Amino acid sequence: MGEELKVIVFALGNEEYGIEVDKVRTIERLSPITRVPKTAAFIKGVINLRGIVVPVIDLRGRFNLSETTATENSRIIVVAVADMEVGFIVDSANDVIDIDTDSIDIPPEIVGGIKAKYLRGIAKLGEGRLLIMLNLSEVLNKNEIIQLEQLEV
Amino acid sequence: MDMNAYLSMFIDESNDHLQSLNENLLRLESDPEELSIVQSIFRSAHTLKGMSATMGFEDLAALTHEMENVLDLVRNSKLKMDSFIFDTLFKGLDALEAMVQDIVAGGTGKADVTSIVASLQVILKSDYSASKAAQAPAATAGNAGAAPSNASGAMQLDEFQSSILQQSIESGHNVYHVQVTIRDNCLLKAVRAYMVFDLLERNGEVIKSDPSVQDIEQEKFDFSFSVFTISSLTQEELQGQISNISEIEAVVVTVLDVESLAILSNPSAANAVETSKATSETAVRAEAVREVEAGKGQTAAAAAPAVQAAPANVSRTIRVDIERLDMLMNLFSELLIDRVRLEQLSSEIKRTDLTETVEHMARVSSDLQSIVLKLRMVPVDSVFNRFPRMIRDLAKSLDKKIDLVITGADTELDRTVIDEIGDPLVHLLRNSVDHGIETVEERLAAGKPETGTIYLRAFHSGNHVFIEVEEDGRGINHERVLKTAIKNGVVTEEQAKQLTPDEVNMLIFAAGFSTADKISDISGRGVGLDVVKSKITSLGGNVTIDSAFGRGTKFSVQLPLTLSIISAMLIKLGSEKYAIPLSSIVETGIIRKEQILHVHGNKMIKFRNAIIPLVSLSRVLESPDFNENEEQETEIVVVRKGEKWAAVMVDEFIGQSEIVLKSLGTYLTNIEAISGATILGDGYVALIIDPSALIK
Numbered sequence: 001m002g003e004e005l006k007v008i009v010f011a012l013g014n015e016e017y018g019i020e021v022d023k024v025r026t027i028e029r030l031s032p033i034t035r036v037p038k039t040a041a042f043i044k045g046v047i048n049l050r051g052i053v054v055p056v057i058d059l060r061g062r063f064n065l066s067e068t069t070a071t072e073n074s075r076i077i078v079v080a081v082a083d084m085e086v087g088f089i090v091d092s093a094n095d096v097i098d099i100d101t102d103s104i105d106i107p108p109e110i111v112g113g114i115k116a117k118y119l120r121g122i123a124k125l126g127e128g129r130l131l132i133m134l135n136l137s138e139v140l141n142k143n144e145i146i147q148l149e150q151l152e153v
Numbered sequence: 154m155d156m157n158a159y160l161s162m163f164i165d166e167s168n169d170h171l172q173s174l175n176e177n178l179l180r181l182e183s184d185p186e187e188l189s190i191v192q193s194i195f196r197s198a199h200t201l202k203g204m205s206a207t208m209g210f211e212d213l214a215a216l217t218h219e220m221e222n223v224l225d226l227v228r229n230s231k232l233k234m235d236s237f238i239f240d241t242l243f244k245g246l247d248a249l250e251a252m253v254q255d256i257v258a259g260g261t262g263k264a265d266v267t268s269i270v271a272s273l274q275v276i277l278k279s280d281y282s283a284s285k286a287a288q289a290p291a292a293t294a295g296n297a298g299a300a301p302s303n304a305s306g307a308m309q310l311d312e313f314q315s316s317i318l319q320q321s322i323e324s325g326h327n328v329y330h331v332q333v334t335i336r337d338n339c340l341l342k343a344v345r346a347y348m349v350f351d352l353l354e355r356n357g358e359v360i361k362s363d364p365s366v367q368d369i370e371q372e373k374f375d376f377s378f379s380v381f382t383i384s385s386l387t388q389e390e391l392q393g394q395i396s397n398i399s400e401i402e403a404v405v406v407t408v409l410d411v412e413s414l415a416i417l418s419n420p421s422a423a424n425a426v427e428t429s430k431a432t433s434e435t436a437v438r439a440e441a442v443r444e445v446e447a448g449k450g451q452t453a454a455a456a457a458p459a460v461q462a463a464p465a466n467v468s469r470t471i472r473v474d475i476e477r478l479d480m481l482m483n484l485f486s487e488l489l490i491d492r493v494r495l496e497q498l499s500s501e502i503k504r505t506d507l508t509e510t511v512e513h514m515a516r517v518s519s520d521l522q523s524i525v526l527k528l529r530m531v532p533v534d535s536v537f538n539r540f541p542r543m544i545r546d547l548a549k550s551l552d553k554k555i556d557l558v559i560t561g562a563d564t565e566l567d568r569t570v571i572d573e574i575g576d577p578l579v580h581l582l583r584n585s586v587d588h589g590i591e592t593v594e595e596r597l598a599a600g601k602p603e604t605g606t607i608y609l610r611a612f613h614s615g616n617h618v619f620i621e622v623e624e625d626g627r628g629i630n631h632e633r634v635l636k637t638a639i640k641n642g643v644v645t646e647e648q649a650k651q652l653t654p655d656e657v658n659m660l661i662f663a664a665g666f667s668t669a670d671k672i673s674d675i676s677g678r679g680v681g682l683d684v685v686k687s688k689i690t691s692l693g694g695n696v697t698i699d700s701a702f703g704r705g706t707k708f709s710v711q712l713p714l715t716l717s718i719i720s721a722m723l724i725k726l727g728s729e730k731y732a733i734p735l736s737s738i739v740e741t742g743i744i745r746k747e748q749i750l751h752v753h754g755n756k757m758i759k760f761r762n763a764i765i766p767l768v769s770l771s772r773v774l775e776s777p778d779f780n781e782n783e784e785q786e787t788e789i790v791v792v793r794k795g796e797k798w799a800a801v802m803v804d805e806f807i808g809q810s811e812i813v814l815k816s817l818g819t820y821l822t823n824i825e826a827i828s829g830a831t832i833l834g835d836g837y838v839a840l841i842i843d844p845s846a847l848i849k
């Protein structure tokens with residue numbers, strides 16, 4: 001048995017993803033987002049999170065998945081990684097579960113259209129349920145944003 | 154013991170002591186006969202020495218020790234202060250400051266202080282007066298007295314310690330030798346020892362301990378130690394209280410009188426006392442002494458009989474991490490937003506008791522706001538306090554006589570402003586000393602008193618703080634300023650003819666301008682005053698000059714009270730709201746489509762007899778739902794960046810408001826034309842526009 005890991009489970013489209021609980025600051029309902037001009041398309045803007053201005057990115061846009069309109073279930077998951085605080089817009093945040101680190105496998109090259117470097121691994125939950133664990137520091141990699149912005153220009 | 158935990162405290166306190174040393178030395182210089190000042194200098198130096206020795210900064214302790222020796226002679230009227238001694242002491246202080254800075258920067262605080270130590274020792278010995286035959290005989294007499302100085306190697310008490318003890322005995326305080334034995338089964342003997350020290354320090358002062366406090370804290374002692382202490386307790390009380398500490402095997406408290414003290418401090422007689430209980434000590438080592446300035450009253454009086462002159466207005470303060478204040482500020486702005494919501498709700502619901510409660514909450518929260526903002530305020534004294542010393546040194550090196558008169562040092566400014574304002578003020582003051590105040594001969598020739606005066610004033614006015622630097626020097630020579638300005642290409646001759654006197658004065662703030670005939674190391678590199686102006690402008694402030702040729706110059710610096718809250722104009726761009734800092738707005742207005750001129754494909758408008766560019770904010774910010782081209786009339790905001798102006802087209806003005814500055818965080822950086830964000834009363838985030846990015 002490996003270590004127990006508590007993860008927050010959220011959904012993008014048909015896939016289920018996981019982020020370690022200790023990286024998640026809070027989960028919020030969608031609140032009005034102020035657009036920030038001249039930024040990458042997936043950066044939706046900033047929100048007021050109890051007095052602190054927090055940037056929000058659309059995780060679908062970040063992974064080049066097709067963007068959808070927000071629903072009643074949409075949530076903003078605010079994560080804190082290396083003194084950065086960023087909110088992720090996700091389709092829904094459903095669950096907190098314990099997984100065994102041993103059950104996390106190295107991901108194949110591409111999962112559901114997402115490059116492997118954004119992933120920490122894939123956890124098998126039984127009953128054919130798979131959980132894609134995100135590698136947050138890669139998702140929030142600033143150098144890559146700069147590259148993406150240059151591509152857009 | 155982990156010293157790191159105490160390092161920040163050490164640094165803070167060292168800086169305090171260095172500052173008070175500086176101030177008191179300056180006071181002493183103007184009033185060399187005042188022995189009470191020497192006393193306070195001595196106390197500061199002494200505490201500093203103790204602290205550095207405790208923290209293991211040996212060089213720091215060694216240098217302070219030498220300075221202390223000199224001061225000791227002065228204190229006991231065995232040495233007269235003169236300018237050589239002052240200069241050496243000031244040099245020593247500079248070295249101490251450098252060492253503390255090194256420690257702040259993470260260094261070891263080591264420095265080569267041999268030359269300063271050497272000159273201090275020269276002062277101590279008679280060589281100094283011998284080499285300077287002109288010295289007053291009093292000095293020689295004093296030095297003779299000091300001759301048997303530090304042969305402390307084998308002494309139980311060094312000269313200083315025994316003199317403290319002796320003075321205490323003479324002034325009627327209880328001096329004890331306390332020998333404590335801890336039970337040999339005690340596990341944490343350092344803790345027990347600490348409890349003893351704590352008790353002693355609460356009731357008095359520990360003069361010396363054997364083994365040293367350091368060693369005791371590191372448990373480098375057998376089960377007994379002994380201390381010399383001055384205490385307010387009687388022998389029985391002391392004995393009783395120490396025995397009450399658990400795991401203490403035995404306590405022997407011996408009262409010391411002048412005689413026994415003399416024996417103790419005399420090395421040859423030391424052996425004789427070894428039989429006595431008081432000193433049945435093992436080998437004696439000369440170690441660093443740790444002094445603790447415990448509770449003001451008794452101990453200070455015991456250590457220094459002349460404390461009556463000590464300044465009494467000590468305010469009770471605590472040190473708080475600035476981050477906590479920021480957190481408090483954040484929480485508070487959250488509360489403000491809720492307040493606005495509550496006010497809206499209560500006006501909708503229209504229930505008197507609810508309205509009353511909300512109104513009361515509004516009053517309380519506005520009181521709270523002023524307190525929270527005040528917490529970040531620091532008196533300008535923390536910047537001003539280094540200036541007297543600086544002016545003294547500058548005046549000395551330029552051979553001028555200058556008095557610095559500071560008023561309003563208790564005026565408070567936001568910490569962020571305080572941190573930035575030091576350098577510009579240094580520049581202004583150096584400028585005043587170098588260019589403003591004349592030499593003694595020139596002053597006398599002009600019929601002025603030979604000592605020039607620089608006034609440094611700070612005061613509140615409205616939402617601003619003013620800092621003025623005024624001197625009674627030669628004033629600004631307009632002819633020379635114009636000549637230099639034309640020569641350096643700052644203005645053309647034609648322009649020069651049209652300038653008002655005030656505009657001529659402002660020329661000295663232009664980049665690349667310097668009127669000094671020769672370059673000194675104080676000012677005159679031509680980088681001084683324009684840097685001052687740009688720094689003050691970047692702080693949201695302003696600087697003006699008032700000068701009368703031949704009679705003096707006054708620089709007046711206007712600063713905002715705080716940088717965390719600014720005044721801004723809120724504007725609308727379609728559905729989006731933005732804030733423009735009021736400090737960069739010149740004017741607002743409305744223009745009609747036909748007033749827009751097209752020059753080389755760029756839109757321009759006529760404004761105050763000039764043609765200025767028209768900037769489309771909706772294009773810069775990629776506005777999704779506003780396009781000024783569809784409008785017949787457009788609201789404009791004229792903004793400035795230095796001397797350049799531009800008109801920015803907006804959709805609608807919302808109004809002026811005080812806004813709290815927030816950063817966009819570390820994920821979003823370097824966004825074009827956006828300097829930050831703020832949270833509006835309705836909880837929405839509005840971005841703050843950086844007008845200088847709109848002007849090319």
